[in-house]
Amino acid sequence: MNYEETIIAPATGMQSAAIAVLRISGEKAFEITEKCFQPKNKKRKISEKSHALIFGDIIDNNGNWIDEVLVSVFKNPNSYTGEDTVEISCHGSSFIIQQIIDLYLKNGARMANAGEFTLRAFKNGKLDLAQAEAVADLIASDTQAAHDLAMNQMRGGVSTKLKELRKQLIHFAAMLELELDFTEEDVEFADREEFLLLVKNLQTHIQALIDSFQYGNAIKDGIPIAILGKPNAGKSSLLNSILNEDKAIVSDIEGTTRDSIEDVVIANGIKFRLIDTAGIRETEDTIEALGVERAIANAKKSKLVLFLYDTENTHPEEIIKLLQPIKNLGIHLFLIENKIDVRNGFNPEFFNSDEISSLKENFASVKNLGISAKNSAQVSDLMTEIASLVKDWKNTSDTIITHARHKEALEKTLASLQATQQALEMNIPGDLMAQDVREAIRHLGSITGDIEVDRDILGTIFSEFCIGK
Structure with a gap:
């Protein structure tokens, strides 16, 4: 990669929109722009003043008018990249955007690589690698x-x-x-x-x-939450209530969900990745057994597990046994009694103190509560409770790595x-x-x-950026 070359890329993408912004940076950014741009005020010069806005026209090499634009000028070192930089605000037609890019390429610029503007900012000391x-x-x-x-x-x-x-x-x-x-x-x-x-x-x-x-990292990428439970415990109903849409099939027939269903929800300013899994039970059905296996695998990769149960078709010992494959993995566990609207309310004594103590030894934290998965207010309270737990993960320092x-x-x-x-x-x-x-x-x-960083590491970091940044 040659950092002496002048680069161009759309900062706003190639899709059609009301306006678009193209960014040009490098030693010849002003020189090339002088060839492609004619200010309405003929006395204005691109290079005469930094942080200036100039209204004018983009004209191709044959004198054909391409668009009426606004040009922003940033002289080095007072720019994002630390180099001479021009930003062109044009009409957001994908045709116009491509025409301007092609014109700059013909006059000596090249297309920027992903993240190259920020890479140049790093190379020029405008920000460090973490920034x-x-x-x-x-x-x-x-x-x-x-x-x-x-x-x-x-x-x-x-x-x-x-x-x-x-x-x-x-x-x-x-x-x-x-x-x-x-x-x-x-x-x-x-x-x-x-x-x-x-x-x-x-x-x-x-x-x-x-x-x-x-x-x-959880805040940046979203916190994975697996919804577990025996068949027909109300897992899909809970997922649908959280998402406020019929994402999962809800049926009275046991084993309806045979594979994992994933979706994202934002609650209390935090992103959660919800995974509705197949009901956990011993089964001879090959397809259902595969779903159970995937349910356990998804739970093992999750930060939180919501285990739904119905007091009428299970008992504490069975639940504790079903949770065995995911213990001692640092998972935060919510034991959620479902269908309390038809079960005379939440029964906090369903698990005795010894059973709760045993679970707390094997999980990062354990909470036991009751809801009706069809009651939106109770589901909202549940998500608030989960968000509160996540915020407690934050240490007392304001410095957090991601x-x-x-x-x-x-x-x-x-x-x-x-x-x-x-x-x-x-x-x-x-x-x-x-x-x-x-x-x-x-x-x-x-x-x-602050030390010389391996070129491959830099390549990996900046390849994750979008073109134009």
Whole structure:
């Protein structure tokens, strides 16, 4: 990829709309635009002033009029990419968009690759790697919670925290390196007790960031919820009530749902991925058995499980047995008595205290409540309860990570810090300890791009962007 070339791409896509925006960035952005654009005010020059709006016409190389447009001018380094940048607001005809792109290509520009504008912003120091990833997250956000997380990260919330921790480690490393320069004089610049406290404190902060991934990633991608239960427990009715549509088949015949049905709902600003599964029971029906197997597999991949039951056709021991395949996986469990409208209300004593205690040992959390899946108010209260639980996952820190790449780097940082702590406690020489400290610094720097990042990693990150960003 040649970063000296001038690039162009539609920032608003190729679909027809009232208006469209095309973005041009690079060394020759102004020069090429001067060839393609004629201001209404003949005295205006594209390059004379940054952050200017110029009204005029796009004219092709043969003098043919293409469109009447508004051009926005951003001179380097005060642009998104840090390069000379032009944004053209034109009429949103896909034909017009393509005509303008073709004209720029003929005059020396090339089509931008996915995410190349943001990649150039990263290369030019306009934002770091974590902030660049947040740009993609912001574009993809479809809930208030996801938007807020992406905006915080894009504004440097994560980066500021990581750079602060890395700065402390660099100071520690500098003291160790200074000691190595004076080995023969047996001079100790680094107070071991002070550094031990520092390393322990850093581990606490790093662990908190790692723990925040459960919440951050779930908010970004949507929280998977599996709806489990015996056949005809009302699982499909619950899904339909949550979605407010007849997504699943509702029938009095047991085993109607033989495969998983998935859909997305946004409740209390949080996205949930709901999975209605086949009823769980022992069966000799090959197709139904496959549905049961998939139900268990989906539950194992979920953060939350809603287990619906009817007190008239089951008992606690049976439910506990059915839950055996998904225990000890960190799943949050909701035990939901359904059909309370025809069962004289919710029976909180259906499970005794020992049974609830046993379940709490095998699940991240356990809640027992009653609803009628056909009662929209009760279903709404259930979703509020679930959203409240999810918000409790958020740690006390405002810094939350949302990317698996960040989590992996933090885990490697933590391992290096644990090795450093062990070295300090065993009074191991500084030259051996320095290697672990350098590794911790390197892993932290890989998140923000403060160290040289592998080209393949950059390619993976920016390939996930849309063209034009």
